[in-house]
Amino acid sequence: MTLLTRREFLAAGLGGFPFFWRKRSLALAGMRFRIVRRGRSDRRYLWIHGDERTARDVLLEHLKTARGTAYLTTSLERTFPLLGGRIDPNRMFSRAGAAKNLRALNPQWTAAQLDAALNRLDRDRERFLRAILPPPGGLLIALHNNARGYSVRDEVPISDRVSLADPDHPNNFMLVTDPADFERLARSSFNVVLQNTAPIDDDGSLSRLAARRGVRYLNIETRLGDAKSQREILKFVTELPR
Numbered sequence: 001m002t003l004l005t006r007r008e009f010l011a012a013g014l015g016g017f018p019f020f021w022r023k024r025s026l027a028l029a030g031m032r033f034r035i036v037r038r039g040r041s042d043r044r045y046l047w048i049h050g051d052e053r054t055a056r057d058v059l060l061e062h063l064k065t066a067r068g069t070a071y072l073t074t075s076l077e078r079t080f081p082l083l084g085g086r087i088d089p090n091r092m093f094s095r096a097g098a099a100k101n102l103r104a105l106n107p108q109w110t111a112a113q114l115d116a117a118l119n120r121l122d123r124d125r126e127r128f129l130r131a132i133l134p135p136p137g138g139l140l141i142a143l144h145n146n147a148r149g150y151s152v153r154d155e156v157p158i159s160d161r162v163s164l165a166d167p168d169h170p171n172n173f174m175l176v177t178d179p180a181d182f183e184r185l186a187r188s189s190f191n192v193v194l195q196n197t198a199p200i201d202d203d204g205s206l207s208r209l210a211a212r213r214g215v216r217y218l219n220i221e222t223r224l225g226d227a228k229s230q231r232e233i234l235k236f237v238t239e240l241p242r
């Protein structure tokens with residue numbers, strides 16, 4: 001192998017190495033996420049359900065001015081293909097939660113097929129989490145939309161603390177894992193629930209994983225199509241202290 005001179009190295013376009021090695025996408029068991037980076041920040045953003053387009057639009061618009069790294073699903077549907085079946089990506093964050101979801105979505109699967117899919121998820125999960133989870137002190141913000149009646153009322157019975165400042169809009173709320181964030185947000189005009197204790201029934205969602213690992217996590221859930229509310233909440237959340 002020939003050693004490149006500095007001039008050749010730069011001419012080859014490798015002088016910009018801090019950029020070329022940075023990946024533009026990330027995958028877990030074949031499920032691909034596009035990475036959008038804006039400056040240096042310990043803020044992470046995740047858009048995980050491909051059918052929740054309002055959340056994607058609001059997030060991409062937000063990143064025109066805000067700093068942070070965003071991970072966006074490349075699926076156009078809610079679920080991802082996995083080994084000939086399908087999975088809800090927000091149920092893949094624990095083996096137990098993924099098993100329940102895979103059984104429901106792929107009733108024709110044999111026990112061996114189910115095991116193969118769960119093993120594949122187990123093998124890739126930590127590498128994926130190392131990328132998307134924020135550094136200590138950082139914050140992970142997930143954006144979701146609902147259209148099928150899901151609302152804060154479904155979360156109230158399984159939450160540690162609840163503040164319903166906007167009871168007329170139960171579809172618009174935040175779910176947080178950090179008690180200090182809850183304190184601040186409970187003084188806002190938005191609905192917020194705190195879930196910071198390890199759940200008895202782990203559904204495999206990212207919020208449950210974040211609670212279990214003590215990760216500072218915040219989920220902004222608004223009605224599909226209500227970009228105005230989601231934008232407003234995201235702007236408010238961005239001003240939370242670091």
Ligand SMILES: [Zn+2]
Nearest residue numbers: 049052144145
């Ligand atoms: Zn969702």
